[in-house]
Amino acid sequence: MSFRVRPARVDDLDALYDLATLTGGGFTNLPADRSTLGAKLEKSRAAFARGETPPAGDLFVFVLEDAKTGAILGTCQVFSRIGVEQPFYSYRISKLTQVSPELGKTFNTEMLTLCTDFNECSEVGGLFLHPEARSGGLGVLLARSRYLFIRRNRPRFADKVVAELRGVIDEAGGSPFWDAIAGKFFGMDFKEADAFNGAHGTQFIADLMPKTPIYTAMLPPEAVAVMRQPHPTGRAAMRMLEQEGFSGEGYIDIFDGGPTMSVATDSIRTLRHxxxxxxxxxxxxxxxxxxxxxxxxxxxxxxxxxxxxxxxxxxxxxxxxxxxxxxxxxxxxxxxxx
The missing domain is CATH 2.40.40.20 (Barwin-like endoglucanases)
Structure with a gap:
């Protein structure tokens, strides 16, 4: 065995920060900020040290380690329950059809509604692999190890697991979806908002995000085009989620429009078999x-x-x-x- 996945330690901070600087932004769970990462590692240490408990707001951070050299080449995270300290926001996509007999016209569109439907679910996320280590099944190892951890500690997790995939980000680090909606309400660009969310949580979303449904027909084409689409580097991760039984249920991330997928915990393929x-x-x-x-x-x-x-x-x-x-x-x- 050349590589293993193990719980992250507080002294893994430098290695985790180095990985965070390579993400290119948009990784809310892996911000390139030492203070935030240090707080995550401390929270994870406390979660690993705690005895068996019902689902709570625990965070478990893992690293992919070269078993021979000790080098850290990847990381991933598992949240026992989300929406405990702050709400977990998503956009729910619904369809709307309107008909005018007088005009003989039918209008079909989609609507985005801010929701917290995934509150109290578990979440897998924060998966990132060093660019030089993206071969040999290491990404699959990182991803599937989380499900064995859930299996080993099943009482600590909810009956549904959620996964958010990073959405499409342009070469400048901006998000067409953010610019079309939230950017108009927050007075900051995508990178600033993403960094703020990673460091401070989601309360600012509740404070300023528009609460009324949004008609996608009113959005620019470039924003609609990236809805439900994963970042190009996340397509393999999306396929792995699908192989485990995850599916999209019409939910997207409120920041970049990336897909939000979910599955019944006990239906996850690796966990079940x-x-x-x-x-x-x-x-x-x-x-x-x-x-x-x-x-x-x-x-x-x-x-x-x-x-x-x-x-x-x-x-x-x-x-x-x-x-x-x-x-x-x-x-x-x-x-x-x-």
Whole structure:
């Protein structure tokens, strides 16, 4: 096992900041601000240290680590419940048809309504991989490890999981969708608003965002064109979400118009098909298939690709992976097909 996903530590701040500077903006959950990232890591540390609790406003931050060198090449996050401290806002898209018999005309449009329909759901987000590490299944490892973590700690999470995908941003770091709607009410450009949201939360949205439905027919074409569209670098992430069972339900992000997807927690493919196993043996190497494996519960959680041979409810695992995951004979292992 060359790479593993583990809980982020407070001393990962420098590595996390370096990753944040590479995102190009629009990553609300990964702002390039040391103070904000430091607060996130401290909140995550407290969440990992807390015993089993019902769904609350916990944040769990993970990093992708080279098990041999200790280099940090990616990160992701899981929120046990959103909308606890501040509302979780989205735009809900609905269709409107109006008919005039006198004119013999039918008018079809869509409407955007500000809502908090996903309050009290869980959320997966903040996934970012270093540009030089976007191969070898590392993005899939990061993404799917979150679902094994939820499986291992199921009582701490809600019955629905949400994922917001970054929307289309232009080369200057601006958002056509933001400029068409919210930018007119906040007096700041997209980058400023995105940074403010990452540091201070969503209360300013409640304070100034228009509350009345917005007709998309009144928006400029460039804003309508990017609605529901992920950032080009997020298309692979969208496909991975779809493979896990996530789907769009007519919701988009209020900042950049990117798609908001959701799924019933227990319907997530990786979570549903993962097998609870007992480690019966550790071998130097064998021809067993590569599987996604995870061990530990909270602060000792670790996951990665491993050679796992399953026999009933027991398994053998290769020695390198066992060391990286911190498992010994008799320990519990969670494994899912690649």
């Amino acid at each position: 993962a097998k609870e196993l007992t480690v019966a043996g550790i071998v130097d190497s064998h021809g067993a298939p590569v599987m996604l494996a995870a061990a530990g519960g909270l602060d000792d959680f670790a996951s990665g690709w491993a050679h796992v041979a399953i026999d009933g409810d027991t398994a053998t695992i290769d020695a390198d992976s066992a060391a990286a995951l911190g498992v010994a004979v008799g320990d519990r292992l969670l494994a899912a097909e690649r």
